[in-house]
Amino acid sequence: MDLTSPWLPPEDETRVQGSRTSMRCVRLLLRSGSATELLGTILAEGPGWITGEGSALYLIDAEGMLRLAASHGLPEWAHEHYSLVDPASDLPAALALRRRETVLLSPEQTSTDYPNTLAGRGTGLVALAVMPLVVDGVAIGVLALALAHRGTVPRRDIDVLETLAEAVAHRLSHLIDHVQAAEHHLPPGVRAGGVPTRQPVLALAALAAGAGAFDRDLVTGETAWDARAYRLFGLDAPPEAETAPAPDLAKLVHPEDLPDLQAGMAEALASGGPYRLRYRVRRDDGSSVQVQEDGEVMLDTHGRPVRVAGLLSDRQRTGGAADPDPGASDGPVAGARSALLLALTRTLSRAVSVRDVTTAMTDIARPALGAASLVLDLVDEGRLLPVSHTVFGGPYRTELSRLHDLSAGVMQSALARAVPLFSEPGQRATGNPLAPAAWAVLPLVASGRQVGSCLITFATERAFSREDRTMYSAFAGILAQSLERARLYDTHHYRATELQRAMLPRSLPKLPGVSTAARYLPSTEGMQIGGDWYDLIPLPDGRIGLVIGDVQGHNAEATAVMGQLRSGLRAYATDGHDPAATLTRTSRLLSELDTDLFATCLYLTLDPVTGQLDGARAGHPPPVRITGHRAVELELPGGPPLGVDPSGDYPLTVGRLAEGETLLVYTDGLVEDRGEDYDDSVQRMIGGLELWSRRTGGAQRAGADGVLGELADLLTLNVTERHSRPDDVALLLLHRTLPAD
DSSP states (O other): OOTTSOOOOOTTGGGOOSOOOHHHHHHHHTTOOSHHHHHHHHHHHSOTTBOOTTEEEEEEOTTSOEEEEEEESOOHHHHHHHSEEOTTSSSHHHHHHHHTSOEEEOHHHHHHSSSOGGGTTOSSSOEEEEEEEEETTEEEEEEEEEEOOSSOOOHHHHHHHHHHHHHHHHHHHHHHHHHHHHTTSOOTTOOOTTOOTTOOHHHHHHHHHTOEEEEEETTTOOEEEEHHHHHHTTOOOOOTTOEEEOOOGGGTBOTTTHHHHHHHHHHHHHHOEEEEEEEEEEOTTSOEEEEEEEEEEEEOTTSOEEEEEEEEEETTTTTOOOOOOOOSOSHHHHHHHHHHHHHHHHHHHTOOSHHHHHHHIIIIIHHHTTOSEEEEEEEETTEEEEOGGGGOOHHHHHHHHHHHHHHHHHHHHHHHHTOOEEOOTTOOSSOOTTSOSEEEEEEEEETTEEEEEEEEEESSOOOOOHHHHHHHHHHHHHHHHHHHHHHHHHHHHHHHHHHHHHHSOSSOOOOTTEEEEEEEEOOSSTTSOOEEEEEEEEOTTSOEEEEEEEESSSSHHHHHHHHHHHHHHHHHHHTTOOHHHHHHHHHHHHHHSSOOOOEEEEEEEEOTTTOEEEEEEEBOOOOEEEETTEEEEOOOOEEOOBTTOTTOOOOOEEEEOOTTOEEEEEOGGGTOOTTSOHHHHHHHHHHHHHHHHHHHTOGGGGGSTTHHHHHHHHHHHHHHTSSOOOSOEEEEEEEEOOTTO
């Protein structure tokens, strides 16, 4: 049993409806078959306050070290620093193992104790629970789970976590015993010689199954095989305990199966997660073998494929039916090439912007085609400008820039002639020793217009058949149309964004008696614009007006309506109307506009001298007051959203904001999470504000230079780390300064 095999819940379990329960999660854990499945079950079926981002499961390896066996949402720096943990260290996993007790890290610790916190979930508003996995007094590993708790973790929640950890420990213990027993009862034909008794479980599982392991870095394109994978393909193997760079798979797979393999890989890369592929391999001795590839496409926190790992096995050895022998007909090959073209077309059809198209080409088309690199240039004012390097950072970005410089002439030539260019085996067109071993240059032309040029390079020499060239030419046309559509979208989006930017305050006015900070984040779905707005209005009598609003929708119409409402409300406010009367008039204005949209809004006025705070609310979330180490929602009765009832009234509430207190007004996109009850999300934010206040020495310090801006960044950072942002986010912070401020 492979403890790091891909997690794929049983088909019937994925269809179960209803709320999550701890007992149901425990039952599913006791049925799990791998470390990854155990972690995935907790994240999918456990309590909703286990966020998943930054969770990990460690197993003790043969050397007594804690080795990462499964993870979810860990940034690259965490994999680099913490994939292997010394039990004698002071890291949380080591402490939990030595103490045999749960270690809780508060958000304060996760934000300060470890490096590069901004790269992951260490925002200071996320807690971490680290639990030892112990069975009958024997430690086998550690489970670390990221929590949504932003204050104290309740005892009842700790009990739930420890129950889940105990179930994980017992299931892992059973799986490990099962695998170690298999070492002494190997199936016929399996080599057992030279394998250490305490070899890591993954190696034992692969040995028992007669399978070879592979690991591919999708960023660099580097692939490693172990010795059994080499032997499966009939190649000279590296030493048993080592891995070596994999050969070019395109030279080993039967030509009739290669397009099928590429199409299947494109589908797997597009969807992520577990996959299974089958293909024939031709060996040097003339024999062939039916290979089954079981792997998993691993995604980063942004949903991009970054790694593929899995096992390669002989189907005939494991009892699978052999595929038909290669035939002479080209029909199956033509169908497979069509399937590959269709898979890549589907991928590009989901791309909206030029960056999306570039990412799809880099993340999916490049590895599916077995390419080493891909350079995409777009025509801009008659010149070819590279765009593919924008989706990468680090050394690989430099490599793409070098390739662009190296190939600029041939890419321009192919585009001018509108004819694809392909390298021939042994050809050195440039004479440059750094030139790729094989390449294809595709001119991108749509509706008679030059769009750009695409260079695809390969690490080893290859011959492009007539059918290959036809497929690449067809793909060039599809890519050109996708880019043309994406450029049109980007143009519309740029104009809409400029419109929205023009309607929001370029900066907040500096006003006596207060300090302020504001943030706005557009939605990441649709046109990535919306109707959220904020405003800070100096009033004629010395008071200050605070406005936060949210127009329904995420499109250009919502932005335009937002601009009209902002102007109208500002005019009513500066005329001297109180918040209730201002909202009444603004609601009437919206109902008279030629639109079906409505809006929520909150309007407050503050006298910075006396602290008097007047407010009215139109279906909008109430403001939050931060005082001392506490944060509470203000009692502010409200009326209907603007534009719903033109004759509706809005109650006026009168209160006071003391010196040293801070107000937060926001739109619901700041807290709204589709996987959590809205009220729970608000309470988590309030807990985070209290934690921030304790950590920074009290809300009174918010008036110091930069402190309020740091709080605004902290609040929005939690939003930016989400996989998607379906709604806009706007927030406005106001702090009434102390006399000495």
